[in-house]
Amino acid sequence: MRRRSVTGPILLILLGAGFLVYNLRPDVEFFDLLSQYWPFLLIAWGSLRLIEVLVDYFRGALQNAAGFTGGEVVLIVFICFIGWGAFAAHREGIHFRPAWEAFGEHYDYNVGEQKPAGSATRVVFENNRGNLKIVGADTTDVKVSGRKTIQAINQNEADRGNDSTPLEIVAQGDTITVRTNQDHNSTRGKISEDLEIAIPNRLSVEVHGNTGDYDVSEVNGSVELQADRSDVRLDKIGGNARVELQRSDLVRAADLKGKLDLQGKGSDIELENIAGQVTINGSYSGNLEFKNLAQPLHFESPNTDLRLAALPGQISMDLGELTGNNLVGPVHLVTKSKDVKIEDFTGSLELETERGDIELQPRHLPLGKIDARSRSGQISLVLPDKAAFQLVATTDHGEAVNDFGSSIQKETDGRSSSLKGTVGQGAAIHVVTERGTITVRKAEAPEQPEKPEKPEKPEKPEKAET
Amino acid sequence: MNASDTNLVRAIRWPVTLITLGTLFALNNFTNFGFHQTWPVLLIVFGLFSLLGRATGSPPVGAPPSGPRAGGVK
Numbered sequence: 105m106r107r108r109s110v111t112g113p114i115l116l117i118l119l120g121a122g123f124l125v126y127n128l129r130p131d132v133e134f135f136d137l138l139s140q141y142w143p144f145l146l147i148a149w150g151s152l153r154l155i156e157v158l159v160d161y162f163r164g165a166l167q168n169a170a171g172f173t174g175g176e177v178v179l180i181v182f183i184c185f186i187g188w189g190a191f192a193a194h195r196e197g198i199h200f201r202p203a204w205e206a207f208g209e210h211y212d213y214n215v216g217e218q219k220p221a222g223s224a225t226r227v228v229f230e231n232n233r234g235n236l237k238i239v240g241a242d243t244t245d246v247k248v249s250g251r252k253t254i255q256a257i258n259q260n261e262a263d264r265g266n267d268s269t270p271l272e273i274v275a276q277g278d279t280i281t282v283r284t285n286q287d288h289n290s291t292r293g294k295i296s297e298d299l300e301i302a303i304p305n306r307l308s309v310e311v312h313g314n315t316g317d318y319d320v321s322e323v324n325g326s327v328e329l330q331a332d333r334s335d336v337r338l339d340k341i342g343g344n345a346r347v348e349l350q351r352s353d354l355v356r357a358a359d360l361k362g363k364l365d366l367q368g369k370g371s372d373i374e375l376e377n378i379a380g381q382v383t384i385n386g387s388y389s390g391n392l393e394f395k396n397l398a399q400p401l402h403f404e405s406p407n408t409d410l411r412l413a414a415l416p417g418q419i420s421m422d423l424g425e426l427t428g429n430n431l432v433g434p435v436h437l438v439t440k441s442k443d444v445k446i447e448d449f450t451g452s453l454e455l456e457t458e459r460g461d462i463e464l465q466p467r468h469l470p471l472g473k474i475d476a477r478s479r480s481g482q483i484s485l486v487l488p489d490k491a492a493f494q495l496v497a498t499t500d501h502g503e504a505v506n507d508f509g510s511s512i513q514k515e516t517d518g519r520s521s522s523l524k525g526t527v528g529q530g531a532a533i534h535v536v537t538e539r540g541t542i543t544v545r546k547a548e549a550p551e552q553p554e555k556p557e558k559p560e561k562p563e564k565p566e567k568a569e570t
Numbered sequence: 571m572n573a574s575d576t577n578l579v580r581a582i583r584w585p586v587t588l589i590t591l592g593t594l595f596a597l598n599n600f601t602n603f604g605f606h607q608t609w610p611v612l613l614i615v616f617g618l619f620s621l622l623g624r625a626t627g628s629p630p631v632g633a634p635p636s637g638p639r640a641g642g643v644k
Contacts, residue, residue, distance in 0.1 A: 146592030153585035172584045
């Protein structure tokens with residue numbers, strides 16, 4: 105007689121243990137762990153069956169054809185699909201909570217705490233879920249006030265949740281830690297805290313959180329933010345800022361005196377008046393606006409690599425387009441598929457786009473070296489009247505249109521055509537497209553570049569600074 | 571012995587496949603090898619079992635039932 109498999113009972117024990125953990129340790133994100141570790145269930149199951157088979161075999165009691173039943177196969181396929189989906193969601197930052205946890209009502213509690221900062225130099229915030237508004241002021245205390253929202257079935261449970269998660273301000277060494285202790289929640293309800301914090305403006309700020317929007321302003325120290333999903337606003341920061349977000353809809357930084365280092369995935373970025381170097385590394389799918397950056401910018405995403413020495417003007421960028429005005433080179437831009445339009449830049453320009461039109465309109469004289477390439481797209485070059493340059497513009501398949509004048513000659517060879525010309529002792533301008541029209545023309549009327557500093561007194565282009 | 575080997579191969583086929591499947595998904599979750607890259611391993615495992623099944627020889631009809639090593643056991 106065939107022994108009954110031990111797999112069933114063991115799985116049952118595991119299931120019981122799992123639910124026990126789930127009930128007794130609310131701080132363990134059980135379903136979140138399950139979404140990652142479920143493949144080991146399959147391995148365990150397979151191993152158990154294997155051991156059974158081998159034991160039977162060596163006892164000489166192996167019965168005929170111990171395959172899996174149809175039900176088991178269906179169950180395995182089912183686990184694979186669910187697990188696959190759960191893991192995909194986990195990777196996207198969606199944290200699993202079973203449906204029954206979403207019920208209940210929201211209960212609000214006021215929270216507040218105040219503590220003198222003493223000689224501390226930095227303040228650390230640990231708030232898993234909820235928004236933080238941190239404002240530096242001329243004060244000596246760290247003062248926290250706000251609201252805690254607890255999701256619970258009834259007031260009693262909400263109270264229990266509230267009691268288990270007291271807001272703490274702990275001073276230790278040079279660090280003051282503001283802790284909301286949401287991970288100590290003894291109930292299963294979701295807790296989030298929206299806090300307003302006033303701190304002495306000399307402090308540095310560090311925030312570690314899961315989800316929530318962070319708003320930091322008027323802080324003279326450095327700022328460091330880390331979160332899974334968050335929108336960030338930085339305003340009037342004296343030190344360096346470092347922002348690391350798994351996902352964001354908006355990151356806005358204005359009036360920073362230090363460096364800005366931004367990493368992660370997200371949508372929109374707005375940067376304005378940043379005195380230090382700006383480094384952005386990540387992928388951003390929305391609108392990116394950069395304005396008035398005094399130091400080099402380095403933007404690196406899977407599709408685009410942009411470096412420039414400074415940006416007195418502005419750059420707007422989205423997935424399909426980059427428009428720039430008043431850039432200080434050397435400018436280096438490599439991008440996969442964007443239309444690029446750059447007006448008014450100094451220094452050299454190196455530009456490469458796979459698919460996209462290029463429009464360049466340098467206004468500052470003397471011109472810097474220009475090297476622009478597109479795999480497929482039109483290139484249009486608008487040069488100042490008095491510019492000196494050595495131009496070679498080539499298209500492999502397409503038209504070349506000379507609207508500049510007689511100093512540029514057009515050559516056609518089969519399907520390729522090119523424009524060549526030398527005016528004075530100028531920098532080399534090299535423009536290539538594999539497929540598309542190339543146009544070179546003169547800027548209409550002597551352009552008078554408007555300096556943002558003194559818009560009333562435009563300088564003449566030939567006197568323009570380099 | 572022969573029939574018993576055949577039985578063993580048949581019996582471990584599903585557990586081993588299941589372990590392989592679990593391992594591939596674990597790799598998918600914790601390393602850079604995605605399941606979309608590693609799934610051919612499953613084909614290889616199926617193939618190996620098919621070969622093993624042949625090597626241990628499901629004896630062809632008419633073969634002597636307890637012949638000495640008819641399929642050449644490895």
